[in-house]
Amino acid sequence: MVTPDAYLRDPCGAAALAFWKENAARVPEHMRVVHERDFGPSYLAEYDDEPYFKLLHGLANIGEPVFPRGFSLRAAELPGDAEALAALLCACYAESFFTAEDVLGFAASPAHAPELWLLAFDTAGALCGAALADYDARLNEGVLEWIQVLPSYRGRGVGKALVNVLLRGLRAHGARFATVSGRINEPTRPEALYRACGFTGGDVWHVLKKKEERL
Numbered sequence: 001m002v003t004p005d006a007y008l009r010d011p012c013g014a015a016a017l018a019f020w021k022e023n024a025a026r027v028p029e030h031m032r033v034v035h036e037r038d039f040g041p042s043y044l045a046e047y048d049d050e051p052y053f054k055l056l057h058g059l060a061n062i063g064e065p066v067f068p069r070g071f072s073l074r075a076a077e078l079p080g081d082a083e084a085l086a087a088l089l090c091a092c093y094a095e096s097f098f099t100a101e102d103v104l105g106f107a108a109s110p111a112h113a114p115e116l117w118l119l120a121f122d123t124a125g126a127l128c129g130a131a132l133a134d135y136d137a138r139l140n141e142g143v144l145e146w147i148q149v150l151p152s153y154r155g156r157g158v159g160k161a162l163v164n165v166l167l168r169g170l171r172a173h174g175a176r177f178a179t180v181s182g183r184i185n186e187p188t189r190p191e192a193l194y195r196a197c198g199f200t201g202g203d204v205w206h207v208l209k210k211k212e213e214r215l
Contacts, residue, residue, distance in 0.1 A: 002019065002022050002023060012179060016181070016205035018134065020110060021143075032208040033207055034208060035203065043208055047210055047211065052205045053203070055194050055195070055203075057177065057199045059167060059171045059176065062168055062171065063197060065165040067161045068158065075117060076117040078107055081119065084127050085100075085103050085127075088129075088130055112134060113173060117130075118162065118165060129148060129149040131144075133166045133169070133170060137174070140174055141177060142166075142173070144163065144178060144194075166178075167198075
């Protein structure tokens with residue numbers, strides 16, 4: 001278990017997850033989560049490896065959230081928006097399936113902050129993106145959980161604007177820092193987006209699953 005002091009000294013190197021998640025989660029028996037400093041080729045004989053980045057933002061310098069002309073933003077309203085948000089996540093993650101019940105489950109987090117769940121709409125009023133963050137009042141940590149933009153709207157600055165809106169919202173909420181993590185090999189290259197928004201760090205966590213579990 002990670003102590004608050006140890007986590008605050010090194011939020012990205014002390015734990016793969018946000019503090020509140022790290023101390024609540026149980027790693028299944030067929031999995032291991034290992035920091036890059038402890039990882040070696042010997043693991044690959046027994047496990048399949050999925051590396052994740054974890055980055056830090058000090059919330060001192062946050063860019064202007066500039067959206068394309070005609071786009072609008074509002075806070076998500078639950079449970080009413082749960083189905084539309086689930087459909088958006090499904091469209092952004094072709095290999096995954098989400099339901100409205102999943103979305104409501106995310107919102108049941110002890111760190112849920114309703115004003116930090118944001119939806120983006122195009123000029124016709126269609127949902128085209130979402131930015132969801134949590135806030136841990138114990139450590140004053142903001143956690144970017146989901147930053148998603150439909151494929152047809154990418155490359156127009158919507159994702160960067162959503163990140164900057166969330167960072168400003170977290171700072172106003174009382175957060176002293178923010179963390180974000182994601183798959184290094186994700187085709188959409190989310191790490192590049194977060195670094196463009198001022199996130200820094202070089203910590204890599206390896207999520208290892210026993211090979212026989214994939215058969």
